[in-house]
Amino acid sequence: MKKLINDHDAVAAQAIEGLALAYPQYLRKLDGVMAVVRRDAPVAGKVAVLTGGGSGHEPMFAGFVGRGWADGSVAGNIFTSPPPPPIYEAAKAIHGGAGVLFLYGNYAGDVLNFDMAAEMLAQEDIRVSTVRITDDVASAPPERRSERRGIAGDFFVIKVASARAEEKAGLNQVTAAAEKANDNMRSMGVALSSCVIPASGRPIFEISENDMEIGMGLHGEPGVQRRPILPADEVAGDMMKRILADLPAKGGDEVAILVNGLGATPLSELFIMFRAACRCLSDAGLSIVRTYVGNFAASLDMAGCSFTVMCLDSELKRLLLAPAESPAFVQTA
């Protein structure tokens, strides 16, 4: 294992320190905990959006903190949910009097730790509501959608909810917007190689030099099919078919699409995958309103990518396209 790190136990802590040093125009780090908050937090009277999860997915989550994005984000160690105390502290630091929305991917560890923090906050009369992101079609059948895990779709849910909060909507409305975003999007990934965890210095799974795994999760969770790699157009077609079979979309709908790189896949390949996805969507009669291509929710240096498609009604479209800025993504009107 070769990595540009100092201490394998300090990767997450030093990375978030570097992020905060690099982007003072958007955010600042809280002392003593692995959490960043908007530069101007708390914003009085605004619902505060708090995201977080294990590290190793950079720029997710801490990179999406800023105006029009989340108010704060808490990082755990690599692939490990943050514990309750920093979640609690970050929530207090961003709370502007209108409640806090917790947004995170649906993993047992995150659920347990964020729920615990919510209990602690409830004792101080801070209202907390929670939306768990469940976009990964590969992780459970449709009838158990609430058990699915969250992958790159975090991007859309955070964007939509944060934009709604920026409109000064109440906690219920912001929560409803996040739920609507989550209900209207689906993701599917493909992995070509394993990442290497700094602390163990080893790949988290084995995969042969010719294979890919459709549906593999952001932490190497097994997917739906392992098979020899195919041309990009076929891989994209397979992934899109699984997404479209699950997506609550009908011909003529407008959609947004995110092509997310897992870390080590060159941007050129993501563009080639998008080119193919684009055809699938237009064959399905869906029209793309906005496309995002890049590494938004990575898995350290894993090779592979995922697609996330979100159906847009007028509200989701307005919220998605609203201006926003953060270290990882800036969008103008």
Next chain:
Amino acid sequence: MKKLINDHDAVAAQAIEGLALAYPQYLRKLDGVMAVVRRDAPVAGKVAVLTGGGSGHEPMFAGFVGRGWADGSVAGNIFTSPPPPPIYEAAKAIHGGAGVLFLYGNYAGDVLNFDMAAEMLAQEDIRVSTVRITDDVASAPPERRSERRGIAGDFFVIKVASARAEEKAGLNQVTAAAEKANDNMRSMGVALSSCVIPASGRPIFEISENDMEIGMGLHGEPGVQRRPILPADEVAGDMMKRILADLPAKGGDEVAILVNGLGATPLSELFIMFRAACRCLSDAGLSIVRTYVGNFAASLDMAGCSFTVMCLDSELKRLLLAPAESPAFVQTA
């Protein structure tokens, strides 16, 4: 080799097609050539900025086309300069009557092909001026600075020159701004692993499981030192020492810094490297005005990174911080 591609000869072409499909809000592709231009090109009365070079460095160059960025960009095959005809066509498509500035990294192939295109344009009375980017300190000693190759510093030169063009400055002034940016910045890279070229399916160089190479170029050009890897703080310190020894900076100066990932290095490592770089700059009495961290000029899936530091006078600062938007980078005022 596992890659999400269809045809190893079509990687560059399909990637730029995907880019143009993904970002119609910023740019469009020219028919029949691997070139993209600003959506609203040509902009009448504005100096047109044309960039380009071999593919494989995505998002460089085509990702930096848009308002406040370049007017157009021409892509060659992987690591191969584009030939003269598409350069010529792109220049004609963006020419708004005020001349064209060619900006590209200083490589023999690019020089030959862009010069050839300039000759062709001269025959049609289109004024062309050229600035070759030479930021890589590792590639030649100071007394032969004009022979140095260009790496991630492209980002700063393109940003500054494009902002100057946006101010409706004349060709000489825009050229002067690009030269000033180039003269005031220095870069140094480190590579941990080789990328794999799609057409050959093989790494372009061998490097042992424990070694790193300081100063290696974006195409695997040998650097200044190969040695066992060190902790990030020491690697960063070594790179910064070499940059600062060459940079025309004095204590109290303001600088901008770009921490550029080569493709397969996780963002967390780039932040850890920045954290170290930050200390070096402050020890040198330099104050950071703006930081950029991410994959701006990659080398397919190479692991490693580079630092680029630019000294800012008031003009460079104004131009660097001016609003701009393109697929790869958006900045607001």
Next chain:
Amino acid sequence: MPPNRMNASDLRQMLAYIAETMAREEAYLTSLDSAIGDGDHGITMRLGFQAIREKVNGLEEGAGVDAILREAGFAFMGATGGAIGVLLGKMLMAAGAALRGKQEIGGAELRPLLSSMETALVAAGKAKPGDKTLLDAVHAANEALVGEVQPDLLSALTKASEGACRGAESTAQMPARIGRSSRLGDRALGNPDPGATSFAIILRAMTAWLQKQSPSAD
């Protein structure tokens, strides 16, 4: 003969010994979690017990066994994150609560202690025996003590530890139904659950530590 009960100072030393054991087992636990989870379990356990050790070192002289376990639970939960952070954290806090007012842990205390941990785990994690989790080891440890009347601490611990080991081993034959590895379904077959294995390691380390103590300590 090894000591028949532990006082607060023994408990501190024993926790430190578990922390050392965890550091040694890190790679193994991580490899188990790589096979069926996300590969962080060994790291989390090492860091969590390191945090316990630091926290316990900083506690005032007079802290009782109840306070030590409660603080260990807080430290574990606050330091590590992950599912195991909350679960084992709450279990340790529950163990502390079960010992409220006690100065020592003897054979008689072990059952209420372990059963409070099981209750806390089920309350927090909602798992059932057979779900291929930590619970399978905890539950088997408790089962092993059923019918044991007033045993000495070492033999009780030995029994519980053997039960936990059997429980952890039995998870290898279970399909995953809960938590991160549940997405594996039958593909998890053959691999023991990391959390269950950790719990067995903890009880084994406690037993080993106790065994090593000189009889004069009794």
Next chain:
Amino acid sequence: MPPNRMNASDLRQMLAYIAETMAREEAYLTSLDSAIGDGDHGITMRLGFQAIREKVNGLEEGAGVDAILREAGFAFMGATGGAIGVLLGKMLMAAGAALRGKQEIGGAELRPLLSSMETALVAAGKAKPGDKTLLDAVHAANEALVGEVQPDLLSALTKASEGACRGAESTAQMPARIGRSSRLGDRALGNPDPGATSFAIILRAMTAWLQKQSPSAD
């Protein structure tokens, strides 16, 4: 006996034969360029000659050897990019110009043809012999023809080809002084220059093609 001159139709076939050869040599050329350059040379040569073949296939029946070489140069330069694209493109155009008005290429034409290529290369690339470039093969090919009076095409080509091979081989012992590999300096020692090697391959392929032609074609 193989033919003593080539007409336009021969030239078309010969270019197609070089294109096939280049496709076979791709991996070798790329490995040379990986050692001292950026690893794209073999790909560029294959694509460039593929473009030549397509372009030449599309040329009208009556195109002469001069027009074919000029168009081949345009096609190569326009298709491939890289340093080699402009350099070899200009060399081919210069070769076409040197043959202006000729219907055939015989032994007498080879020297002006090769020397025009050298002149064009030096004008565009500014290299000197010994700089470890394409020029070392081109220059050696020209040197090999010095003093040869009115040779037949095959023996002239054979001599030139042997010269080019020697020239290409000699680059292995040169430090790099120009182009991308110049940053290597002495570290390039031992590896032949990819461009020089390509040129030697071209002349060798031309010779081989000519040799294969039936005597009746003469």
